[in-house]
Amino acid sequence: MYNNDLINSTLVPIDFSETSLLALEHAAAIAKIIGDKNQLVTLVHVIEGANFNSITEAAQIEAGSRDALAIEGAINRLHKITEKYTANSTDAVQYKYIVAGGKAYKKIAELAEQLEADCIVMGTHGSSGIQAFAGSNASRVIHIAPCPVVVVREKPFGRGYKxxxxxxxxxxxxxxxxxxxxxxxxxxxxxxxxxxxxxxxxxxxxxxxxxxxxxxxxxxxxxxxxxxxxxxxxxxxxxxxxxxxxxxxxxxxxxxxxxxxxxxxxxxxxxxxxxxxxxxxxxxxxxxxxxxxxxxxxxxxxxxxxxx
Missing domain, CATH: 3.40.50.620 (HUPs)
Structure with a gap:
């Protein structure tokens, strides 16, 4: 089923590399294109190879989980990023985050489906050692994504899409x-x-x-x-x-x-x-x-x- 309204939901895969944060800059700008209320930008960090349900707060971390430290660290960093963008936003754009486990490109598409995202904005290279954001894997996301995908390599948003x-x-x-x-x-x-x-x-x-x-x-x-x-x-x-x-x-x-x-x-x-x-x-x-x-x-x- 298609939602033919203008964007009201954007998904941004984040691995905390400079490129993925650059993609977030573009995502924030894309959300503003609509100029309407209730725009939502969701940051998602995928822990490659881990197996746990999607988590949105530290209280959901399972005690004794081998991924607990990684999940908690990701939540803390995502919380700081969303706080910063929320504080700097003069538009009706809301920010939230999710930490998930699995195969990154599959999980990104799966979450886009679940959240009925209207757009995915992602970087092509992550410097954290996770290969999910390399060019070929960006292509994998594109192949299975239920919505348009914007791929950002190095160009800052700057003046906009002139x-x-x-x-x-x-x-x-x-x-x-x-x-x-x-x-x-x-x-x-x-x-x-x-x-x-x-x-x-x-x-x-x-x-x-x-x-x-x-x-x-x-x-x-x-x-x-x-x-x-x-x-x-x-x-x-x-x-x-x-x-x-x-x-x-x-x-x-x-x-x-x-x-x-x-x-x-x-x-x-x-x-x-x-x-x-x-x-x-x-x-x-x-x-x-x-x-x-x-x-x-x-x-x-x-x-x-x-x-x-």
Whole structure:
């Protein structure tokens, strides 16, 4: 089931590394995009390999548990972080935390499902030795998450998402990310930069250009500033090519689809989107496709939770 309202719940995996705390900075900002009351940001720390129910306060720690010290330490650190963000928040954004045990990427998706989170915001690298936040595992979260996932590597939130890059391909699902771009761009008065790859086959190239033109018109009708670019497919790896191009645009956010069964002739999820997630210094939002909305750019999709 989808919640097509704007975000009211954001989940942030925290391993106390600089990158995961940077992701929290982005999550706090994303919650503010809505500008409505009752926004909730939930921090979750997963103790890899441990087996215990989710804990939200020290009183719940089982006496004699081999993970008691780790749980208590995590709770103390999470409490300080949430206190700091609550004290500094001038908006109606609430912060809470959870400590959980298990396989990190599975537990993150599971909690997102249970909490009906509308978005997950996570760092790509943790420096604590837990591999759950390395690029490949961020991709695992994206594969099974019930909601969009924003992956942050190194870029601070700074001025906001003023430049948004929106790659378009030949998949039916590619336009489903457009309305998210509209919501973010409307809030930050952003410019949306549409980018696609030129196809050698004329019929495919025409379809790409039609997609590009349709999305450009859709954004213009909603008073969103937009640019369009077609990169030459013979210039090398499109993922790396588009990343270099995005950096040249001083992009603050790249929005992609989480799964692509087909796209550019050879660019499927495992080679294009995964490279973007793993290598982009720019925050990436991966949007989970909804098969029933394939090609329906007019549907008010936006960020939202769904069950598989």
């Amino acid at each position: 430049n948004i890059v929106l790659p378009l391909d030949l998949t039916k699902e590619t336009k489903q990310k457009v309305n998210i771009a509209v919501k973010v761009a409307s809030y930050y008065d952003s410019t949306v930069h549409l980018v696609t790859s030129r196809e050698s086959a004329d019929d495919l190239d025409k379809k790409l250009q039609l997609n590009l033109n349709q999305v450009e018109k859709y954004l213009q009708e909603r008073n969103i500033k937009v640019t369009t670019t077609t990169l030459e497919s013979g210039s090398g790896n499109f993922a790396m090519q588009s990343l270099v191009w995005a950096q040249g645009k001083e992009a603050d956010l790249i929005i992609i689809m989480a799964e692509q069964e087909k796209g550019w002739t050879e660019y499927i999820y495992g080679t294009y989107a995964q490279q973007i997630v793993n290598r982009s210094p720019i925050p990436v939002m991966a949007v989970t496709p909804r098969p029933e909305l394939a090609g329906l750019i007019e549907n008010p999709l936006g960020m939202g939770h769904h069950t598989h």
